Amino acid sequence: MRGVDWSNLPLDIVERIIGHLGSLDRINMKAVCKAWSVSTPHIPTIDNFPWALSGDRLIYPPLQKQFRGEEFQKIREARAHASSHGWVLYEVVEHEAPDFASFFLYSPFTSEVIKLPESNFMGDDVVATFSLDATSPKCVIFGLSGRIRRRNTRIYICSPGDNAWKTYEISIRKNVEHAAYAGDGVFYCVFSEGELGAFNLRLKEWSMLTSEELEDFNFRKAKLIASDGDLRLTNSQYQILKFDFSEKRWVEDLNLNNRVLFIGGTCFSCPAVGETSQLANHVFLCDWQRVRCYGTKYSDSLQYQNWLWTALRSWIWIEFPSGVIWRANDLMTAP
Known part of the structure; x- marks a missing residue:
């Protein structure tokens, strides 16, 4: 009317x-x-499981939903670093200046783009992630150069609407492999030999949680997964470690405690309950053509087959914004 x-x-x-x-x-x-x-x-909420981006399709396996979008193809060459509340952090390396990278936030659910300040840090092997709490419009993007090129490494921080990145120097000469946000105001970084560092956003302080080197674990291209106070790490050989915060060391994780890990350009850990309980203790890996099972048998259910089909054809997982749908204007104008 x-x-x-x-x-x-x-x-x-x-x-x-x-x-x-x-x-x-x-x-x-x-x-x-x-x-x-x-x-x-x-x-x-419908569920807490992520969606997948495959070519020009946004896929939700449990409902066999597929949505096509021409704009999805435009971001295929961009590198996805992290996803939260329906947004994905992308990096584009400029062809004319390959040593530098530009970042932006994109929501495939609303087709919105949030441009971030131009960066002056090296684009090759940069690791990055971001925080976006559905109850607060304040988003923080965290970046760290992946390969050592100077005596001290720099951390880069910005928020949507900023004109420049803030920088913080840390005294470490290690190659960083991956970064993750734990949801408690702390960004974690894992380095090439298993060292784990943390940046406290509120205190603006960097600390090394462990300097222990593990000889029997390949940390090259390792992925961090933070959820519910736990911090796990996996590699392309399906080895999984869990960080023991009390002992300050990595330990082998032989039981995923009925959770499901989704690994790709972006990573998630989700509880397997109700209709998704048959996915418990499974690891679905984008593009790696395999699924690993811990402690349970492989399922022959249609839902399991849908997830397997999706994982083998996708390259990133996207967290569905099951709570508030923050749009770009809300992020930029909120106090």
Whole structure:
């Protein structure tokens, strides 16, 4: 009806309406107006498992959903570093200046792009990640040069809307392999021989949690996965380690505690409950043509086959924004 201000609908009605919609319909509805976008109605989430980006398709295996988008092809050559709340952090190395990289945040669910400040740090082998809490519009991007080119290594920090990156010098001469955000205001970095460092965002302090070197684990291209207070690490040989914070060392992880690991350009750890319980203790790896099982038998269920098919044809996992759908304007204008 014309002349009706839909943004003034009571939130309990909005909750009921959105609660009956599918995943992408929820996003479209919450994008009707800013009031619906930034509100936090108590709507049951569909699931906590990530989606996958494969070519020009955004895939959600449990529902056999596939959504095509021409813009997905445009970012295929960009490097995905991390995903959170529906956003993906991408890096593009300029062909005319290959020693430098530019970063941007992109949401395949809303087709929005947030450009980040031009960087003056080397683009080759940079590791990066970011924090984006659905209850707060303040996002922090963290970057670290992956290969040592100077006496001290620099950490780079910025937020959407910043004009430049802030830099912090740390005294370490190691090659860094991967970075992850733990959700507690701490960014973690794993180095080429298993050393683990942490940057406290609030205190702006860097510390080394362990300098222990492990000879029987290949840390080259290792991936960090942070979830629920745990920090795990895996490599292309399917070896999995878990960091023991009390002992300050890596230990072999032979039991994933009924979780599922999704490894690719971006990584996730999710609990396997309800309809997804048959995926417990499995590791799905994009492009590596294999799935590893810990402690349980392989499943012949249709859902398992859908996840396997998706993993073998995708290159990144994307966290679905099951809570608030933050749009670019909200991020840039929020206090």
